Amino acid sequence: MKLNIALLAGDGIGPEVIDQAVKVVDAVSKKFGHEVSWTSALTGAAAIDAHGEPYPDSTHEVCMAADAVLFGAIGHPKYDNDPKATVRPEQGLLKMRQKLGLFANVRPTFTFPSLIDNSPLKRERIEGTDLIILRELTGGIYFGERGRKDDGNTAFDTCTYTRAEIQRLAKLGFELAMSRSKKLCCVDKANVLESSRLWRETVQDMEKDFPEVEVSYEFVDAVAMRLVQWPSSYDVLITENLFGDILTDEASVISGSMGLMPSASKGVHTSLYEPIHGSYPQAAGKDIANPLATVLSAAMMFEDAFGLKAEADAIRDVVNKSLAEGIVTEDIAGKEGKAYKTSEVGNWLASNI
Numbered sequence: 001m002k003l004n005i006a007l008l009a010g011d012g013i014g015p016e017v018i019d020q021a022v023k024v025v026d027a028v029s030k031k032f033g034h035e036v037s038w039t040s041a042l043t044g045a046a047a048i049d050a051h052g053e054p055y056p057d058s059t060h061e062v063c064m065a066a067d068a069v070l071f072g073a074i075g076h077p078k079y080d081n082d083p084k085a086t087v088r089p090e091q092g093l094l095k096m097r098q099k100l101g102l103f104a105n106v107r108p109t110f111t112f113p114s115l116i117d118n119s120p121l122k123r124e125r126i127e128g129t130d131l132i133i134l135r136e137l138t139g140g141i142y143f144g145e146r147g148r149k150d151d152g153n154t155a156f157d158t159c160t161y162t163r164a165e166i167q168r169l170a171k172l173g174f175e176l177a178m179s180r181s182k183k184l185c186c187v188d189k190a191n192v193l194e195s196s197r198l199w200r201e202t203v204q205d206m207e208k209d210f211p212e213v214e215v216s217y218e219f220v221d222a223v224a225m226r227l228v229q230w231p232s233s234y235d236v237l238i239t240e241n242l243f244g245d246i247l248t249d250e251a252s253v254i255s256g257s258m259g260l261m262p263s264a265s266k267g268v269h270t271s272l273y274e275p276i277h278g279s280y281p282q283a284a285g286k287d288i289a290n291p292l293a294t295v296l297s298a299a300m301m302f303e304d305a306f307g308l309k310a311e312a313d314a315i316r317d318v319v320n321k322s323l324a325e326g327i328v329t330e331d332i333a334g335k336e337g338k339a340y341k342t343s344e345v346g347n348w349l350a351s352n353i
């Protein structure tokens with residue numbers, strides 16, 4: 001099979017973790033007889049430096065022409081520490097999600113058998129965790145009207161959702177629940193927010209179309225607590241953009257590191273695969289970041305975008321093997337264990353696949 005993949009490395013550790021994913025994708029493709037064609041393009045601060053904007057049209061064209069997009073991360077401290085910057089890398093991420101119509105971000109949270117004791121949470125709490133947070137990705141407060149009042153001292157951001165936006169995300173959530181344990185949790189703040197009340201009302205209306213799915217409705221503040229208290233009690237959770245962003249970083253603690261959690265962003269025009277973490281600027285250029293979240297995102301790409309499950313499983317198997325054998329970066333190795341470089345982990349994965 002010919003696999004046309006757009007490659008957006010981005011900023012910070014993005015290029016380093018993407019390099020490892022490319023090695024693994026090339027290795028698994030070789031093993032299974034696929035031909036990979038990579039087309040690279042700039043996003044984020046790298047694109048601002050080269051083109052003056054963080055998601056140039058040329059990058060969009062590359063994404064649209066590809067069968068799938070593999071993305072690293074964007075973000076640079078020079079913008080993070082300058083609140084007055086008007087062009088920012090993150091605008092590129094949002095524009096990319098919007099222009100590609102990537103409305104559903106599938107973020108699984110799971111544990112790795114050999115890492116259970118790496119989590120700061122107790123083994124008995126997290127064992128058996130296998131949940132998916134389905135985060136709405138092109139609506140809500142990240143895309144709503146925002147600004148400053150004339151006095152400059154009052155700022156506002158608006159959270160807006162339409163019924164149709166909620167329905168398309170919730171439909172995926174119900175379908176996902178049907179393919180798993182038939183349990184769905186709608187996470188909102190309907191005791192306060194009108195947009196959350198529309199979420200709840202819309203999901204309640206959809207229940208009749210999926211009578212086998214047991215739906216619960218929980219407030220986001222309580223979910224933030226229960227997620228680390230008793231994560232294995234959840235299966236599929238659906239939620240809006242901001243809540244999903246925050247809850248998934250929190251949930252990564254269950255697995256043991258932010259550097260482990262992959263995601264798939266499903267869309268109208270294409271699908272994009274990306275780690276849930278950011279550009280981790282403190283580690284940029286040091287060859288220490290964990291590449292596994294990006295490698296596992298590539299596994300999701302094989303399964304979802306190309307329907308190649310055996311290839312995806314081969315990647316997951318070699319990742320599990322690397323963890324079991326201690327071929328891990330410093331975030332997992334801890335103070336006593338041997339820490340491998342990002343590139344060493346990538347090389348090991350590619351040669352053991």
Ligand SMILES: NC(=O)C1=CN([C@@H]2O[C@H](COP(=O)(O)OP(=O)(O)OC[C@H]3O[C@@H](n4cnc5c(N)ncnc54)[C@H](O)[C@@H]3O)[C@@H](O)[C@H]2O)C=CC1
Nearest residue numbers: 073074075076080258259276277278279280281289290331
């Ligand atoms: N999708 C994206 O491109 C995202 C971009 N960002 C951007 O990234 C920049 C940094 O943001 P932060 O809030 O510091 O989030 P971050 O996710 O980059 O890093 C937070 C912490 O998570 C850990 N971490 C993240 N990735 C890791 C990896 N691969 N291996 C080991 N540990 C890892 C590190 O302890 C790090 O300090 C900002 O400019 C932000 O806007 C943030 C989140 C997502």
Ligand SMILES: CC(C)CC(=O)C(=O)O
Nearest residue numbers: 090093142245276277278
């Ligand atoms: C710019 C942010 C919305 C990026 C982020 O934190 C994420 O997508 O998880």
Ligand SMILES: [Mg+2]
Nearest residue numbers: 245246249276
């Ligand atoms: Mg985030």
